[in-house]
Amino acid sequence: MTKIYHADLWGSREDKYRYLLENDVTTVEWTELTPEAPFYMFVPQNADSRAEYEVGWKITEIMPVNSVGLYTARDELAIQWARDELREVLLDFSSLTPEIARDKYKLGDDSRDWQVALAQKDVQSSQVNSSKIQPISYRPFDTRFTYYTGKSRGFICMPRPDVMYHVLQKDNLGINLCRQIISKSWSHILISSLIADNCYVSNKSRERNYLFSLYNLPKYC
Known part of the structure; x- marks a missing residue:
């Protein structure tokens, strides 16, 4: 035995x-x-x-609106250090042909849920709207910027709009619970007023970040 x-x-x-x-x-x-x-x-x-x-109560019973954090599928393109830097990337990326953009930004092959042409179309149709350039809790104490339209399979592969919509509202907070993939245990609790990445702690520690909205607005309640 x-x-x-x-x-x-x-x-x-x-x-x-x-x-x-x-x-x-x-x-x-x-x-x-x-x-x-x-x-x-x-x-x-x-x-x-x-x-x-x-x-005791389960966190999912207390705060039913939740999901893993957003997944860009192409962090080096979709996540930038500053607003102006991201805007320049957006204008350039959306103006190129798909194959030139793929080569210039080292985007690799398309996948089922993220494709260069679809990402470009998302940026083009939103006309590089400055209000959609949003700060993101990328890692603890590491705030960067992304372009958030809320459209799945767009510039961001999986934007998780059902949760991010609430967190984007003024004066709201998100509770980020990071769970080990292997052990299934909850390892970290982080509070942020920003949308958050699905690998908030680290993309190498085999954790997934689950984002819970503190307040929920009528649109998705």
Whole structure:
């Protein structure tokens, strides 16, 4: 029968290296786990408090309007450091032929949900409207700018308008909960008044950002 064991190693990098050099799988102090449904946690957990925990409300019950953050599909094109910089990119990108734009901005092959021609059409039809140049919470303490029309499969591949509409309203806030893809655990809570990326913490940490609108306007309620 397969058994599952767990061990934690805390300390400085030097201390960890020293411990790993001096120990192996036979000398580590392991804790045997017995994961239980429905979560099958691979870390020690005090199940005695689970009943009390389950009495609480789920965040999705308290704040039903939510989704993962927006997904551009082409961050290097769609996310820029400054408004003026983004406006220049938009004017140039929308004026080129699709193949020249693809080559100049290193956009790669089209996918089902993001295509150069459709992105250009979205920008052209909105006439590079300055009001659509919006600040975005791209990473923690890292505010940049994107062009937000709310049109899916446009300049932004998946703009998540059902949630972003509310966050774009004056004096609203978004609660960003970042969830580990592998463990399914909630790892970070971040508050922002801006629309947010789906990899708010990092695009390499295998987390997804779920954005919850604090206030909901009638349009999508």
